[in-house]
Amino acid sequence: MLPKKIRLIDSKNFVNVDLDEMLLEGDAGRRNLRLRESSRYLAEKIAFVYWCVILNALNGKRKVSTVIRWVDEFTRFTKFLAGINSSPIEHISLGMFNKYSQDKNPSQIKLLRSLIKFWLKRKELGISQCLSDYISTSRSPKPRDTLEIQNSDIQERPFSVSTTRTILARLNNLYINSHFNAQDHLLWRLIISEAMRPTQLRLLIVGDIIDLEKRKIDNARVEINVPIIKQAGTSGRDYMLSTRLSEAVSRALIDHILHLEKIIGGPLLGTLPLFCLTKSSGRKTIIAKRSISIVDRIAATRTLISEGIDDLDDDDLFTRRFKHTKLTHLAIQGAPVEVLARAGFQTSITSLRHYTNLSDEAFADYEEKMESEHDFIADAFQGKIIDRDAATHPDSEHVIFDPNLDEGLGSCGDDPCDVFAPIGCYDCARFEAFRDGPHHVVLNFLQNRKNVAIKMRLPAASVSRDDHVISIVEGLMARIKNENGPS
Known part of the structure; x- marks a missing residue:
């Protein structure tokens, strides 16, 4: 039946x-x-x-x-x-x-x-x-690996930083010159900067903006709840993740909200779809009760972006590629896997490697640009080794603690900058390393972080990002051991 x-x-x-x-x-x-x-x-x-x-x-x-x-x-x-x-x-x-x-x-x-x-x-x-x-x-056939696809198809590779900036500049120009309205401007800002999927964009409603009235007044960075899709047996809006947008995207969002309020003549209902502007048969702009088709809107507007950029076709601009771009560059910068997962609006780190693969060409280019930095790294530890009571500033405010905040590693010879402490302190000339400091704790912390990157199959650049600090810490520990003599 x-x-x-x-x-x-x-x-x-x-x-x-x-x-x-x-x-x-x-x-x-x-x-x-x-x-x-x-x-x-x-x-x-x-x-x-x-x-x-x-x-x-x-x-x-x-x-x-x-x-x-x-x-x-x-x-x-x-x-x-x-x-x-x-x-x-x-x-x-x-x-x-x-x-x-x-x-x-x-x-x-x-x-x-x-x-x-x-x-x-x-x-x-x-x-x-x-x-x-x-x-x-039997098992399902295995699709081509992301790295293989990127190596064989240039259209699938992450955009470079310079190309991404060019795309954003073109988008900004289209908005300033009124070729894009506030809705189109926001749509592409969320795609490029936040790497949201079309389904997520379609599910967004005005009520997802946290403290909307306050954000409109003080023009602060906007916090918004984003639907998390692709959850087995779960509707997209049943699982939301709060994220804070950048200043540029926040301004675009508030501009769009103000534009909608101007059209509707008053405050917006929280249930109104965020992307709801469309044209009537008379070509008049109206607010629809349901969300517009995000895929159709992308197809209708991306040509205007690509035609202003050399060597870029409209087919090059698709949401998945921007997600590859965002997560790849975050991985190169050394973002932890938990940060990558949140940046990609994912609830687990299982599939992250599909979005952070680099082509051999891209990695070779990165290594070439980093060559001068590697030469500098060879100078290793720049600070000095001291006994605890010989610190320039022995007070607690200048002590640099280990990653577990249990014991002091050393002291800052100047005013502490709090930048990447304690990891960043090891290649700083102001760092006064304690002879009996628990430097092995830092070494274990860095090596464990590297092992996690290897396990997640992150790009080689991310796996090796801490190698220079590991070398510095190992060298420092070896110097201390030689100075102390046989135990």
Whole structure:
């Protein structure tokens, strides 16, 4: 029996079952599902089973976007089979699956496999035993590694810092000259600087801005709650992460809010979508009740950005590339994995390596630029080794503590700057290292941080970022040991 209603994970709303057409609203937008049409190449019995499988998935088990992708891929699969054999499909065999998979990419195969796996878990008819055995005992094909993709396709590589600045300058120019309105300006600021996904942008509402009225008055940096998507079995707005925007993005957000208030003639409702400006049939700007299509807006505006920049096409500007760019440059600067995860709006560090891979060319360029710094690093420890009672400033305010804040490592010979202490102190000429200080604690701290970077498969630049400090600490400890003589 087919259910009469299903309850979607995304919206928590009930939807009446209609095999001819159902309007489904999820985190990724609104889609029409035509189940009867998608099963037109199936025999009657297997078509009914297919409907049951899809409706069961939609009924609180899978997100709308996942099921829609299943249906689209399954429709392509059955259409391919119908081209080989004109008779209706009565079952799905291993031979059918293999024939279709011959010229399909790993993502397509993985998508079809996931639908068949769900089908098999429901123990429904229609899947042959040979295909069932194959799916249960084999692994999905592995898509190309991110590094491999970036090395082979320049369009996939992270933007350089200079190119990113050029893109931002072009965006600023378009806004100043009124080619972009406040909404388009904010949209691209959030894509470039915050690396938000289109789905996240679509789910944002005015109420997500924390202390909106106060932010409008004092023009301070804005704090906003961002929906975290791609959580299994969880609607995007069920899990939010608070983040503080940069000054430039904050100004763009407040400008957009003020523009909306001017159009509506008063304060905004907290439930209003943040991106809601559109054009009526008379080309008049109006405020829609639902969020605009972010993907369509990106496609409509990115040409204006790219046409003002040499060697850049509009196809080069897509949200995933900006996420690669943001996290890669943060990794080069040595940001901890927890910072990278938060910057990418992720709840775990598992997939970070997919966003922080550098091409061999980019890494070689980075190493070349750092060559002069490496020469400087060779000078090693610049401070001096002293006994505790010989410190220039023996008071507690000048003591430099170990990372655990348990014991003093040394003292600052000047006014403490508090910059990257205690790690940054080791290559500072003002550092007075205590002869009996727990320098091994710092060494262990740095080596553990390096091991975590290796385990997470972060770029080589991030793995080796502390190597010069490790060398300095090791050299200092060796000097102290030589001065003290055999123990």
